[in-house]
Amino acid sequence: MTGWIAVAGLGPGDEALVTDEVRSALAEATDVVGYIPYVARVAPRPGLTLHPSDNRVELDRAGHALDMAAADKRVVVVSSGDPGIFAMASALFEALEARPEPERFDIRILPGITAMLAAAARLGAPLGHDFCAINLSDNLKPWDLIERRLRLAAEAGFAMAFYNPRSKSRPHQFARALDILRETCGPERLISFARAVTTPDESLSTVTLAEATPEMADMRTVVILGNAETRRVGRFVYTPRSAG
């Protein structure tokens, strides 16, 4: 087959954070697939077919991309942020695993600025020491496992970045996560809420865990919890490089 698939990260929203590598792939593509708001970020042009699809159909979308590549199309699967961090790259490989001769597909993963990096940059440097990234959605894993990870991450002294902290379908879980973090990290630990970073809707706030409420986050928010050494300097929040 002459078709290919590029799974591309569009970054957090600002066009100045899209890489040339991703722009080149989009310029060569015949088809773009992805979640509706991400496909909306791709400029229409003659010869390019846009295939927006809804949330939670990642495997169908990945299968569609494989089918089109097998039919010699040049397909870009778009994610926001980075495609490898809680995004479409893993879904594509899950779909690929179910196909005969996976080696015949020409696949590239094109990295992007993932939300936690953009959020950390706006806030200062809260991820300047060892850290972890946890997806707080329990769509694909049991909530018990998430609670266990929060406790172990706190014990390890990691700063933590939380993706998908809260949705309408599970409003109580983020409250429970905050309770666990208060219990394990103490009320004075700093926590930052970075919403829609680098877009016109951007908002940033940093509070202590004692002050944090579940309503401070929604599905467009990345939440970053500092480690025990994280502190403010000027308008910034940062984590020192030395042991935390």
Next chain:
Amino acid sequence: MTGWIAVAGLGPGDEALVTDEVRSALAEATDVVGYIPYVARVAPRPGLTLHPSDNRVELDRAGHALDMAAADKRVVVVSSGDPGIFAMASALFEALEARPEPERFDIRILPGITAMLAAAARLGAPLGHDFCAINLSDNLKPWDLIERRLRLAAEAGFAMAFYNPRSKSRPHQFARALDILRETCGPERLISFARAVTTPDESLSTVTLAEATPEMADMRTVVILGNAETRRVGRFVYTPRSAG
């Protein structure tokens, strides 16, 4: 003061992974400071002074940047990858903390594609589920803490990205880290070595922990350990989105 500081991430090496935001800052700068090989990536031009400095002088370099901004210079502090991940952003805030009236400085952090994202993209999607990032250098933290974090991260089921896995001054520690990981994650766990990713010197390899040797890493290598579900498909390594 009219001067400013931008702490900018140049990405892993490929010019197609430098953001326009970073290019704009470099185009407006009067001075660039950074570790010698990173400053070497900035094209000289009239009106721009390059200040390359050696490794391990991060605080001096940050202080120099603050002094120049206070003297109305437009200063870009360059890091490879992302400045907020084991790089210059935290060092700058440490230096800023020691200054009177830190609010008077105009500082921006400009994100970049950090090494683990570029490495993960080349390998497939090994960071597709919850993961942690650990700097294996003990320059700024005790080795005991690193060992403790490795054990807790293994218990939490995180995939793991390791920065600075090995240097000439501490050749035995990475061997010890591999021993701990074999003990906690088992010999069949997949581990990937991604060296000089996106540069002409790039090399990639994935082996089991049983097969891994310390010599597979050097200071230009990012090491990515999968979680219990991480597997191969075609030429790729990926971690499924569901519980691992």
